[in-house]
Amino acid sequence: MGAVPHWHASPPAAPAPTPTLPHAAREGGSGLTSLVSITGLSKRYGPVTAVDAVDLEIARGEFLALLGPSGSGKTSLLRLLAGFETPDAGRIVLDGQDVARTPPYDRPVNMVFQAYALFPHLSVAKNVAFGLEMEKRPRAEIESRVAEALKLVELEALAGRRPDQLSGGQRQRVAIARAVVKRPKLLLLDEPLSALDRRLRERTRAELKDLQARLGLTFVMVTHDQDEAMAVASRIAVLNHGRIAQMGPPAEVFDRPADRFVAEFLGDCNLLEAEVLAPDRVRLRGEAIELLVRPMDRPAGAAVTLALRPGKILLGPDGRNMLNASVESIEYLGDLSRLTVRVGAATRLVLTQVNRAGPLPAVGDGLFLTLPPETLVALPA
Amino acid sequence: MSAGSRLALLLPAFWLLLFVGAPLLIVLEISFSEVISAIPPYAPVLRWGEEGLRIALNPENYALLIGDDLYIHSLLSSIRIAATSTFLALLVGLPIAHGIARAAPRHRPWLLLLVILPFWTSFLIRVYAWIGILKTEGILNTVLLTAGLIREPFVILTTEWAVHLGIVYAYLPFMVLPLAVALERIDPAFREAAADLGARGWSIFFRVTLPLARTGIAAGCLLVFIPAVGEFVIPDLLGGPGTPMIGKAMWTEFFGNRDWPVASALAIVMLVLAAGGILALDRVQRRSGEGLS
Numbered sequence: 001m002g003a004v005p006h007w008h009a010s011p012p013a014a015p016a017p018t019p020t021l022p023h024a025a026r027e028g029g030s031g032l033t034s035l036v037s038i039t040g041l042s043k044r045y046g047p048v049t050a051v052d053a054v055d056l057e058i059a060r061g062e063f064l065a066l067l068g069p070s071g072s073g074k075t076s077l078l079r080l081l082a083g084f085e086t087p088d089a090g091r092i093v094l095d096g097q098d099v100a101r102t103p104p105y106d107r108p109v110n111m112v113f114q115a116y117a118l119f120p121h122l123s124v125a126k127n128v129a130f131g132l133e134m135e136k137r138p139r140a141e142i143e144s145r146v147a148e149a150l151k152l153v154e155l156e157a158l159a160g161r162r163p164d165q166l167s168g169g170q171r172q173r174v175a176i177a178r179a180v181v182k183r184p185k186l187l188l189l190d191e192p193l194s195a196l197d198r199r200l201r202e203r204t205r206a207e208l209k210d211l212q213a214r215l216g217l218t219f220v221m222v223t224h225d226q227d228e229a230m231a232v233a234s235r236i237a238v239l240n241h242g243r244i245a246q247m248g249p250p251a252e253v254f255d256r257p258a259d260r261f262v263a264e265f266l267g268d269c270n271l272l273e274a275e276v277l278a279p280d281r282v283r284l285r286g287e288a289i290e291l292l293v294r295p296m297d298r299p300a301g302a303a304v305t306l307a308l309r310p311g312k313i314l315l316g317p318d319g320r321n322m323l324n325a326s327v328e329s330i331e332y333l334g335d336l337s338r339l340t341v342r343v344g345a346a347t348r349l350v351l352t353q354v355n356r357a358g359p360l361p362a363v364g365d366g367l368f369l370t371l372p373p374e375t376l377v378a379l380p381a
Numbered sequence: 382m383s384a385g386s387r388l389a390l391l392l393p394a395f396w397l398l399l400f401v402g403a404p405l406l407i408v409l410e411i412s413f414s415e416v417i418s419a420i421p422p423y424a425p426v427l428r429w430g431e432e433g434l435r436i437a438l439n440p441e442n443y444a445l446l447i448g449d450d451l452y453i454h455s456l457l458s459s460i461r462i463a464a465t466s467t468f469l470a471l472l473v474g475l476p477i478a479h480g481i482a483r484a485a486p487r488h489r490p491w492l493l494l495l496v497i498l499p500f501w502t503s504f505l506i507r508v509y510a511w512i513g514i515l516k517t518e519g520i521l522n523t524v525l526l527t528a529g530l531i532r533e534p535f536v537i538l539t540t541e542w543a544v545h546l547g548i549v550y551a552y553l554p555f556m557v558l559p560l561a562v563a564l565e566r567i568d569p570a571f572r573e574a575a576a577d578l579g580a581r582g583w584s585i586f587f588r589v590t591l592p593l594a595r596t597g598i599a600a601g602c603l604l605v606f607i608p609a610v611g612e613f614v615i616p617d618l619l620g621g622p623g624t625p626m627i628g629k630a631m632w633t634e635f636f637g638n639r640d641w642p643v644a645s646a647l648a649i650v651m652l653v654l655a656a657g658g659i660l661a662l663d664r665v666q667r668r669s670g671e672g673l674s
Contacts, residue, residue: 084573104576117574121592130588134579182578 035060035218036081036186041090041100043076050076052242053090058186063212063219065229068239069265077239078188078222082111095185105134110179111188115195116171118163124174125150125159131182149181152211168196169204176208180215189221193228205232226266230254238262255309256294256377263307263379270349272306273381282306282378287344292320292373303381310338312375313351315361321371325349327361341367405652412645415439423641442646452630452647459627462541462616463609466548470556470605471598473549478560478597482567493561496554508547508618515543515619539621547615548605555604563597564590599662607655627651 036058043051051073058064066074079085081092083104092100099107110131118127128149132142150156153173163171172192179187192208193201209232212219223229229236230250237247238261246258257263260271274282280295282304291306298304325341328348336352337360343349351369361367414423415437428435446452481492499507514520515538522534537543571593575585591598613628620626627647634644 082573082577084576104573105579105581109577111574111577113570113574115568115570117568117570119571119574119589119592121595130575130580131578134584178578 033060034058035095037091037093039091039093041077041080041092042088043073043080043085044088049242051080051087054242054244056237056244056247058218058220059235061216061218063209063221063232063234065233065236066220066222066239067224067226067229067236067265069224072239073242074222074224074239075190076242078111078190078220081186081220082109082188083107108185109188110182110184110186111190112172112175112179112192114190114192116163116175118171118174118178120163122162123159124155124161124163124166127163127174128178128181131178135182145181149177152180153177169200172196172204176211180217184217186218186220189219191223192221193223193225201228208232230266238265240265255375257307257379259379260305260307263377268310268350268352270306270308270310271379272308272347272349274304274306274378276300276302276304276378280373284344284347287347289323289344289347291371291376293376293378294374296378298378304378305381307377307379308349308371308375310350310352312372313349314370314372315351315353315367316370317368318370319372321373321376323369323371325367325369327363327365327367329363330360332360341369343369408645408648411641412442412649413438413440414642415441416640416642421641422639439642442642443650445643446646446650451625452627455625455627455630456651458625459610459612462544462548462624462626463606463612466545466552466609467556467602467606469545470549470553471602474553474556474560474601477553478557478564481557481561482564489565493558496557496561500554504551505614508551508614511543511547511550511619512538515546538619539623541620541624543619544616544624544626547619548609548612551615552605552609555608556601559597559600559604560594561597563594563600567593596666599666603659603662607658610655611651 034057036056038054038056038058041051041054041056042049054073054077056077066077068074076085080087080100083099083102083106087100090100091098094107094109099109119130122130125146128146129142132145137145146159147156150159153176155170155173155177158166158170163174166174172195175192189208193204196204205228208219212232221229221233233250235248236250236253238245238253240261246253246262253262254266257266257269263269263271273285274291275285276282276296276298277290277300279298280292281290282293283290284306285303293306296304323343325343327339327341329340331338332355333352335355337355338350338352339361341349341351349369410426411423414426416422417424424437426437426439428437477496481489481496484492512519516522517534517536517538519538521537522531525531526534537546567590571589572585575589580588611628611631612626613632616624616626616629617632620629631644631647631651634640634647
């Protein structure tokens with residue numbers, strides 16, 4: 001994308017006629033304090049509790065992904081942040097102001113809609129100008145800010161086009177320009193990549209991350225795609241049944257899931273039933289196999305489920321937790337191979353291995369595996 | 382193309398030719414004929430004589446339409462009354478259509494049914510009923526007098542106001558139905574996007590909802606305007622001599638003067654004007670990316 005415009009450095013404009021619309025998100029001053037502070041937020045639709053007493057802090061300048069399956073409440077949470085829904089209970093404090101019941105047009109929050117919702121009867125430039133015209137900004141200011149926003153997303157040349165004359169990727173960029181031109185404190189993105197084809201999606205998510213870093217804006221993105229969430233977000237909140245199941249940086253959520261749901265939702269995962277022997281030792285259920293695990297806070301004798309990512313299993317003897325295994329099946333996936341192996345009497349493990357030069361194991365082969373103890377995470381059974 | 386599919390295309394074409402094309406050709410023929418005292422009261426244009434087919438085209442009927450300013454006056458008056466009535470129908474129809482489009486999906490069929498329910502009664506009777514409401518000693522004046530809102534009964538019947546009222550009343554469903562469909566089809570995300578960008582209720586309506594419903598608005602306006610221009614029953618029953626309309630002129634030529642050729646010429650001119658209007662509108666809409674589909 002093009003040169004970085006002086007996004008936050010532009011001189012303060014003429015006083016807005018609507019004083020309820022705060023001006024640009026200002027950097028500095030408050031440092032890393034949270035921008036949004038959500039407490040006890042609940043939303044019910046009839047008998048369904050879409051958002052269930054959620055507490056959430058969103059830091060200034062972070063890229064937060066709300067990740068979850070459909071019906072997990074992630075979209076409802078986003079719509080509550082945007083103001084399209086009114087909560088049944090709870091507070092949304094944005095920059096010191098409770099906005100939970102503020103209508104969308106009075107919130108310093110803008111949204112990139114799932115199918116972009118670009119106005120089909122307006123040109124690209126008019127779409128981007130819409131929000132500033134609603135603020136009744138002077139014409140000259142509108143023109144320069146629209147030009148700046150279009151430059152940011154590299155669409156200056158297409159300013160006169162109609163949305164139906166644009167490609168999917170271009171539409172997405174118009175939607176982003178239309179939202180950021182308002183200089184919101186918080187930018188919401190509702191599945192911003194789902195309308196794009198797969199190849200474009202991978203390129204666009206890198207652009208999205210780059211854009212967020214350059215603008216220094218706080219982004220909250222809803223997605224059901226864990227790869228997307230991990231690729232762009234600085235933090236992921238995994239939602240399930242209207243609650244936040246776990247929140248943290250992508251690597252933390254992926255490597256140390258808090259429960260079975262998170263473990264399985266973020267990618268393939270071996271789940272093994274086990275019994276606690278000591279805070280760092282377990283025995284696999286039904287097996288004479290003892291394993292060292294990541295230290296946990298569980299009494300001896302408790303039942304736990306061990307989570308182990310297929311990619312963390314090492315082939316060959318390498319330190320502690322060595323096991324004998326026999327290969328049951330192999331899937332060749334190009335860069336990777338996925339092996340299903342049996343250990344002990346009846347325990348199956350799936351592991352992935354990077355395909356390097358040299359032969360692959362064959363079905364029936366015996367292997368040595370190493371399960372690094374810090375990658376074995378005990379979950380509540 | 383197989384014989385079967387060719388037949389499937391030909392059959393509707395034949396049907397159209399038989400029931401639309403043929404009557405139209407007959408009207409066209411009469412419009413070029415001469416009026417005579419006979420039954421039917423015109424001399425056929427095409428005649429088989431001793432020396433074969435004879436064509437006797439008589440352009441006088443069309444010349445009369447241009448020459449006598451009664452017709453042009455009636456036409457302009459019709460267009461004016463139809464245009465203002467269409468605009469009024471749009472104003473009345475929009476809130477109704479908006480209400481239907483925003484109603485719960487399970488209520489919508491019932492609301493639409495209510496809109497078309499009056500069609501179960503004869504159009505003529507419904508227009509006739511307005512006489513009882515509007516006449517000097519009618520329901521409206523009685524109510525207003527009794528309530529003390531007016532001192533003397535005012536005259537609505539036989540004025541242009543009554544004609545407007547009648548047209549708006551009679552054609553409102555044709556405005557409401559396409560509008561309701563168009564409004565219902567608008568993705569709510571557009572309104573949310575507008576609100577997100579700072580637009581409030583009326584701004585959303587005028588800047589987003591109305592432009593997105595423009596095909597429905599155009600369809601509703603055409604469906605009201607075109608029949609209203611040629612309307613005869615409403616100006617005849619509710620209007621007075623002060624509201625000349627082209628439909629009334631046509632009726633007078635046909636039944637009063639028994640001048641079928643002039644009445645037919647008038648009909649053909651009206652048809653060409655209406656078709657031209659529709660085509661022009663369609664072209665404009667196509668240019669802006671949406672046809673009249």
